[in-house]
Amino acid sequence: MMLLCVDIGNTNIVMGLYRGDELLTHWRISTDHAKMPDEYGMLLMDLLAYHRLEAQEIDGVALASVVPPVTDVFQEMLYRYLGLEPLVVGSGVKTGVAIRYSNPREVGADRIVNAAAAYRLYGGPACIVDFGTATTFDALSAKGEYLGGAIAPGVRVAAEALFQRTAKLPRIDLKRPPRAIGNNTIDAMRSGVLFGYVGLVEGMVARFRAELGPGMRVIATGGLARIIAAETKVIEKVDPWLTLKGLRIIYLLNREEK
Numbered sequence: 001m002m003l004l005c006v007d008i009g010n011t012n013i014v015m016g017l018y019r020g021d022e023l024l025t026h027w028r029i030s031t032d033h034a035k036m037p038d039e040y041g042m043l044l045m046d047l048l049a050y051h052r053l054e055a056q057e058i059d060g061v062a063l064a065s066v067v068p069p070v071t072d073v074f075q076e077m078l079y080r081y082l083g084l085e086p087l088v089v090g091s092g093v094k095t096g097v098a099i100r101y102s103n104p105r106e107v108g109a110d111r112i113v114n115a116a117a118a119y120r121l122y123g124g125p126a127c128i129v130d131f132g133t134a135t136t137f138d139a140l141s142a143k144g145e146y147l148g149g150a151i152a153p154g155v156r157v158a159a160e161a162l163f164q165r166t167a168k169l170p171r172i173d174l175k176r177p178p179r180a181i182g183n184n185t186i187d188a189m190r191s192g193v194l195f196g197y198v199g200l201v202e203g204m205v206a207r208f209r210a211e212l213g214p215g216m217r218v219i220a221t222g223g224l225a226r227i228i229a230a231e232t233k234v235i236e237k238v239d240p241w242l243t244l245k246g247l248r249i250i251y252l253l254n255r256e257e258k
Helices: 037-050 068-082 109-122 155-165 185-212 225-229 242-257
Strands: 002-008 012-019 022-030 060-065 126-131 134-140 146-153 217-222
Touching: 002 068, 002 242, 012 242, 037 068, 060 068, 060 109, 060 242, 109 126, 109 134, 109 146, 109 217, 109 242, 126 185, 126 225, 126 242, 134 185, 146 155, 146 185, 155 185, 185 225, 217 225, 217 242
Parallel strands: 002 060, 126 217
Antiparallel strands: 002 012, 012 022, 126 134, 134 146
16 A cells, blocks of 8 residues: 655655655655646646656555644645545544544644654653744653643744844854854854754753653654754654654554544
């Protein structure tokens, strides 16, 4: 079976193609609210062709999204170009995760997908740190229950805010500065953003561990996970494709139910 997994985020859309349990390839494209179904469709066809894959080989699609308008566009595109209705993670979809949130509908689909993957792969209790447009911290109980978490601005969002909201600070890339005390503006900004977020992660992990217990695992995912994990010992595992793995797990779980 060949399965296409799609994670639609506010900044990027990450897609992965599985054959069985093997991730054949993956792509990251910009989330564009203005794109029409045919534009996304042609992009998908080009990506498949580049890897010498045929659209007809894809048997199913699992999709998680935090951008409803783009979800609708993707669903139309997938039906038009692949002839498939995707499994969209949301109400009524079996995830294997009990949600202990005051209003379960408020929890982003990507956070539940990450929780499903983390519990299946690493067990609980666990703290999942996802470095995306927002930096999210999600708590899993020892039984695999989703308990809630914390949301902070993403690393790139914080860096971009410094550039946009100040008159003299430049836009920076997120390279590691040579030391914490920057002796020029660029290195001072890099230090504040990079090491500042390391401090944020260490502080939040300590608070989560105080509530979940000393056996808590810490798993990081998202585009900047490796950069942050290189600067701290509190992150035990970096799993850049955790969301794609979770989508596959949930797809198979729901297929077994039929």
